[in-house]
Amino acid sequence: GGNVVLYTCAEPGSEGSKNQNWAIRNDYTIRMGLTEFCLGLKMNLKTSNFNYPYANLTLVKCDSSSAEQKWTIQDGVAIRNEYYGYCIDAMAGILEDNQPLIGYPCHSQPRDNQRWMLPDSWSCFDDTTFGDLDPPPECTSDIVGTLKNQDGYCFGTNIESPITPSNPWTWVTYQECDGSAGQNWRLEYGQIMIDKNPDGVTGSLCLATDGGDPGLSFGWLYVHECTGKSDERWYFEGSIMRNNGFVRCVGSKGEDALGQTPTTEPCLFGYRNTTNNELPPVKNFNMTYPADWQC
Known part of the structure; x- marks a missing residue:
């Protein structure tokens, strides 16, 4: 386990590349190589310098039933968590070695710190409708009514x-x-x-x-x-x-x-x-x- 950070890409096949190999699976989890660990998010409550609370990108033991471990591809370049609706982001937009990777609200159009070069095969998991993997029920009602905010408007x-x-x-x-x-x-x-x-x-x-x-x-x-x-x-x-x-x-x-x-x-x-x-x-x-x- 532990938090995931940004790091210069190692040469393919080298010792350093072993923990840089990732695969998205049919259950929408992203697994690190042949290990039993998958990408997950853990909310970080100490977020006073950010517009929204962020989540630490972590390695957790793979659990295909966990919504926090399910991911889809947004706009072909962003990786979105289906529980929080957050995208993988380089903290503060800083792209350098050992910079923490976090989950942060997805930008309407991904900027550099949320854009990733992904294998072509990952396009099968592209969330082209921006919808949930398991969307809530679509309700119908005969009642006509108003929508009000907390102030009664x-x-x-x-x-x-x-x-x-x-x-x-x-x-x-x-x-x-x-x-x-x-x-x-x-x-x-x-x-x-x-x-x-x-x-x-x-x-x-x-x-x-x-x-x-x-x-x-x-x-x-x-x-x-x-x-x-x-x-x-x-x-x-x-x-x-x-x-x-x-x-x-x-x-x-x-x-x-x-x-x-x-x-x-x-x-x-x-x-x-x-x-x-x-x-x-x-x-x-x-x-x-x-x-x-x-x-």
């Missing part, structure tokens, strides 16, 4: 940029709840849709999240014509509203949120780690939605 379509037949999309904003059509939503097979379309707009309009700017680990919510892609798929558990595609949870800006666009952020505070009691959930993931939407 409703999710609504942007009234300053309304949806029209020629422009069938807009950003979502936090609004005072008033029962207007743009604040009423329904749930169908994991997709959240506007219950009643604006006049002249045909087809279903779905809530989705974008990937954000390339260097960021969060995105913004908007409404557009439904496509069925994973960035429109949602799952509810307790007070948590999670996007199944980017494996991010809906956050909130807090009391100054009125008029702003809700974000989706790494779920580590409010979803993944609460089951292990590693990190406490924080206020900004507390959502209110129809109780019947959780299945």
Whole structure:
């Protein structure tokens, strides 16, 4: 066991190359050579200098039933852990010998410290849909309702940029709840849709999240014509509203949120780690939605 670090590549077949050989297996674990050790993540709570808590990349005894040991390939170059939704990252972006390798929220588009040259055979494990290996159920409900953040603001379509037949999309904003059509939503097979379309707009309009700017680990919510892609798929558990595609949870800006666009952020505070009691959930993931939407 132990933590994994970055190191200059040894000559193939040399003694030093033995602990630099890795193989991804059909159970989505990454094993070191012919040993019994696989890559895993261990959350590090001493993370005051980082935007998000990071995880140490460690060697652990292989366990194909452990979600913390399952990995997929994102964008052909990044290696993402399917439990935390984190990518393997060179700490602080420093690429030099003995630099610790960590798990950190995946950038919307991988930067150098999350880009890896991978064997061609690893492309079979490319997660082209950005979805979970074992996605949660896709729920359907007859209940039409509102989505609220912890301050009681409703999710609504942007009234300053309304949806029209020629422009069938807009950003979502936090609004005072008033029962207007743009604040009423329904749930169908994991997709959240506007219950009643604006006049002249045909087809279903779905809530989705974008990937954000390339260097960021969060995105913004908007409404557009439904496509069925994973960035429109949602799952509810307790007070948590999670996007199944980017494996991010809906956050909130807090009391100054009125008029702003809700974000989706790494779920580590409010979803993944609460089951292990590693990190406490924080206020900004507390959502209110129809109780019947959780299945």
